[in-house]
Amino acid sequence: MDFSIALILVQDGIVNGAIYALLALSLVLVFTVTRVVFIPQGEFVAYGALTYAGLQAGQVPGSVGLLCVLGAAAFLASLWAERHQLGAGRVARLAAGTLLLPAAIAGLAWLVVPHHPGVVVSALLALLIVTPVAPYLYRVAFRPIAHASVLVLLIVAVGVHLALTGLGLVFFGPEGSRADGFTDAIFDFGTVSVAGQSLWVVGLAAALMAGLSLFFGRTLTGKALRATAVNRVGARLVGIGIERSGEIAFILAGAVGALSGVLIVSLTTIYYDTGFLIGLKGFTAAIVGGLASYPVAALAAIGVGVLESFASFWASAFKEVIVFTAIIPVLLWFSLRHHGVEDEE
Amino acid sequence: MSRRLSRPLWALATVAACLLVPWLPFLPPYWITLGNYVGIAAIVAIGLVVLTGEAGITSFGQASFVGFGAYATAILTTRWDISPWLTLPASLAAAAVAALALGAVTLRLSGHYLAVCTIAWSTSLFYVFGNLEIFGHNDGITAIPPLVLGPWRLVDTQSYFSVVWLGVALAAWLTSNLLASRSGRAIRALHGGAVAAASFGVDTMHARMLAFVHAAVLAGFAGWLYAHFQRAVNPTPFGINASIEYLLMAVVGGAAHIPGALLGALLVGVVNDELQDLLPRLLGAPGNFETIVFGALLIGVLQVSPDGLWPHVRRLLSHLPGGLARPAQAEPSATAEPLPRREMPPADSPVLTVRGLWRRFGGLVAVGDLGFSVRAAEIVGLIGPNGAGKTTTFNLLTGVDRPTSGEVEFLGHPIAGRPAPAVARLGVARTFQHVRLVRTMSVLENVALGAHLRGHAGPLAGMLRLDRTEEARLFAEAWRQLERVGLAGQALRPATALPLGQQRIMEIARALALDPVLLLLDEPAAGLRAGEKATLAALLRRLREEGVSILLVEHDMEFVMGLTDTLVVMDFGVKIAEGTPAAVRHNQAVIEAYLGAPDDEADAPAGAA
Numbered sequence: 001m002d003f004s005i006a007l008i009l010v011q012d013g014i015v016n017g018a019i020y021a022l023l024a025l026s027l028v029l030v031f032t033v034t035r036v037v038f039i040p041q042g043e044f045v046a047y048g049a050l051t052y053a054g055l056q057a058g059q060v061p062g063s064v065g066l067l068c069v070l071g072a073a074a075f076l077a078s079l080w081a082e083r084h085q086l087g088a089g090r091v092a093r094l095a096a097g098t099l100l101l102p103a104a105i106a107g108l109a110w111l112v113v114p115h116h117p118g119v120v121v122s123a124l125l126a127l128l129i130v131t132p133v134a135p136y137l138y139r140v141a142f143r144p145i146a147h148a149s150v151l152v153l154l155i156v157a158v159g160v161h162l163a164l165t166g167l168g169l170v171f172f173g174p175e176g177s178r179a180d181g182f183t184d185a186i187f188d189f190g191t192v193s194v195a196g197q198s199l200w201v202v203g204l205a206a207a208l209m210a211g212l213s214l215f216f217g218r219t220l221t222g223k224a225l226r227a228t229a230v231n232r233v234g235a236r237l238v239g240i241g242i243e244r245s246g247e248i249a250f251i252l253a254g255a256v257g258a259l260s261g262v263l264i265v266s267l268t269t270i271y272y273d274t275g276f277l278i279g280l281k282g283f284t285a286a287i288v289g290g291l292a293s294y295p296v297a298a299l300a301a302i303g304v305g306v307l308e309s310f311a312s313f314w315a316s317a318f319k320e321v322i323v324f325t326a327i328i329p330v331l332l333w334f335s336l337r338h339h340g341v342e343d344e345e
Numbered sequence: 346m347s348r349r350l351s352r353p354l355w356a357l358a359t360v361a362a363c364l365l366v367p368w369l370p371f372l373p374p375y376w377i378t379l380g381n382y383v384g385i386a387a388i389v390a391i392g393l394v395v396l397t398g399e400a401g402i403t404s405f406g407q408a409s410f411v412g413f414g415a416y417a418t419a420i421l422t423t424r425w426d427i428s429p430w431l432t433l434p435a436s437l438a439a440a441a442v443a444a445l446a447l448g449a450v451t452l453r454l455s456g457h458y459l460a461v462c463t464i465a466w467s468t469s470l471f472y473v474f475g476n477l478e479i480f481g482h483n484d485g486i487t488a489i490p491p492l493v494l495g496p497w498r499l500v501d502t503q504s505y506f507s508v509v510w511l512g513v514a515l516a517a518w519l520t521s522n523l524l525a526s527r528s529g530r531a532i533r534a535l536h537g538g539a540v541a542a543a544s545f546g547v548d549t550m551h552a553r554m555l556a557f558v559h560a561a562v563l564a565g566f567a568g569w570l571y572a573h574f575q576r577a578v579n580p581t582p583f584g585i586n587a588s589i590e591y592l593l594m595a596v597v598g599g600a601a602h603i604p605g606a607l608l609g610a611l612l613v614g615v616v617n618d619e620l621q622d623l624l625p626r627l628l629g630a631p632g633n634f635e636t637i638v639f640g641a642l643l644i645g646v647l648q649v650s651p652d653g654l655w656p657h658v659r660r661l662l663s664h665l666p667g668g669l670a671r672p673a674q675a676e677p678s679a680t681a682e683p684l685p686r687r688e689m690p691p692a693d694s695p696v697l698t699v700r701g702l703w704r705r706f707g708g709l710v711a712v713g714d715l716g717f718s719v720r721a722a723e724i725v726g727l728i729g730p731n732g733a734g735k736t737t738t739f740n741l742l743t744g745v746d747r748p749t750s751g752e753v754e755f756l757g758h759p760i761a762g763r764p765a766p767a768v769a770r771l772g773v774a775r776t777f778q779h780v781r782l783v784r785t786m787s788v789l790e791n792v793a794l795g796a797h798l799r800g801h802a803g804p805l806a807g808m809l810r811l812d813r814t815e816e817a818r819l820f821a822e823a824w825r826q827l828e829r830v831g832l833a834g835q836a837l838r839p840a841t842a843l844p845l846g847q848q849r850i851m852e853i854a855r856a857l858a859l860d861p862v863l864l865l866l867d868e869p870a871a872g873l874r875a876g877e878k879a880t881l882a883a884l885l886r887r888l889r890e891e892g893v894s895i896l897l898v899e900h901d902m903e904f905v906m907g908l909t910d911t912l913v914v915m916d917f918g919v920k921i922a923e924g925t926p927a928a929v930r931h932n933q934a935v936i937e938a939y940l941g942a943p944d945d946e947a948d949a950p951a952g953a954a
Contacts, residue, residue, distance in 0.1 A: 037457050141644045150457045151403050156644050158589055163640025169632045317476040324469035331462055332450050
């Protein structure tokens, strides 16, 4: 391997790593706010990718149907959860958020698709279609047992992953998709050439991270989310609604997942079940960050991306093995650092 | 007890059922085959009862161990023509070795880290199976020889049914024996919190590893059965989705119950089979749509009935005659030889000496330069306002927490910084300020846990019921201690059914079952009525007469003043007084700590607990 190949591999690694970093951040966010280890994060990547690819191909993507189905499920789940305190106004607001909103988005997709929307419109529409799925899932699967142990929430998250994979097959079919990137420009820097799409990916990822850090640092909602993450009871005492925080965390997770999908579908073919492995790589990074630190998780994600791209060059069949085994030394270090007896939650 | 079958009869009935059921004339072979798959899965799910239901470890990697078992026998039988009966130990060993290696690296991790980690390594192993020459790449290994028993080749689905379900019965029998044994109690104690378990000498890492390896070996056994039934293996059934399905079975059936594992395996197996036909027809396309239903099922069960379906079924069954089994050790054994007692140190000799003990949490000094001693057959009270550092001191003395610096000497052994089980082994037993009992155990079993270190039987002896004599002695000791504290009448009730005050008394019985030289009691009188307090005081005096030394934290001053020989008073982590109760009562510093200094009367009444 010469230097130029190494440079290409590093570049590939950083691009993929940027996407893993987004996923890792979103996982840390959801975990700290809701204690849910969000295994289905990867499904949002696949949904976002396939929705965007569908729009680009001039079809109304299957996820529109999925959105409507889950919206209806969320409506019923919310009615049941709040059955003792329902008024007409509340029901109307619930219906607007879970029935009308998906219908409106579906209508919008219907109107836009025949006009062959450009990449940006398609990307935005894909985000609009996929993102609400996450808060709907929160209402259906997680809110009713928000106080269960982390492990129970994790098993439920695995259940959601299982269901979403199956639903993905129903609504998208078994074929894989690939779509055009935002640009096909190639920039030459001496011996290295950089694809414009790579710059888009890294740039958008960086912008999103910066945006999230502003959101958490400067806005009241962001601060409320941080407060919930630090101390749930305390946050409640000062009037921060845990459920509201949970819902916002899920909305962000859905949007981040969908955007990651839109970005990655120009780099590789995405199938309905590809998301799991991608999400798991985000996990590897999030775990290195202790499921708590954003910057460490982001750096680790870049590391995972670079490791993956070198692994696929040297031993492509063992790419996944190498990436997922890399987590073990980190965990070993965790466990050796850990002394004494502690009770688990 | 005429309406209950005795053990050998049960065994005979089970064997007969396994041999005869597949030949029932009205059962189509298709059902028998389904029954074989259900049985194989049930063995994996029984392993999860120990691992997830009892030890509280969630694994998304059980299918990998099934894979180790299946590939081990596939490789050995096809490459070297070794008889499948001889490869059975190899399959079990392959799973066990894999579990030991993975467990050594990951079992120290706490709950969800460990669970996510199992996803990572099981995904990784799936690709290893699919990409290595020795595992036959993604095509796997075919032409695996069938099991042969004398003149019979067990190739038909009916004969194999008998093999599989005898295997299920064996797995269930061994596992329920294990859970009822000394090693099993150690595993179940993890559920009540690692701190309490460790304080009674349970090596928690060892107990977790035992559960992990047991579950893996059962999975390996299932893999061996699978390989010789299917006669071919490939990586697909050993992937993450299969692992999730095994967990689903355990959760749906009820992860804490062996019959629940069978129920879960049956339900998931049958539903899976039905849906694999129905859904693609309904949706007009081929595919694994059943995952939608499984996902929804997992979510639904955990929301509606987190303990699974078995507890409900059992409640229904308990209305039938002869429904509920009699608990083991239902009465004290009259013949069990008492356990050997520890020799108590001579009266007045030093038992516990604490010198210059510090514990800092960041900038906060929880315990600062603490020093005191407890002599043999002495009751020492450790008192002080809330937040004075009393419980922290207890944790430092018992190895639950490590001191920042300082010396603790117990009967001449330095114990500062030693792990909790090592301290317990020397003869230090304790109770907790917030009761820590194992919720899934009876009062009697909780107390028997205290005698953990006085038994020696290992997991194998427990599984094969070779530990009966020792078990009888341990339980006889538990009964004795319960009688001593006046709880014998409650022995067979679930520990959680006792009122809080009695739970504290039960903790004292548990501590006594360790045969302690030094007893540390954290607020033993809290929640007791006046009469109960008097009984408790009498018990502690009797223990003192027997030579036991006692260190107790207590807020009830009347109780403390009447009982203790020496008082140590702490405030803000520092010792402010030491002496006889009478002397301490008039100590100016103590009065100020409790009531405030005379010159700041504004906030005086606070803290007079």
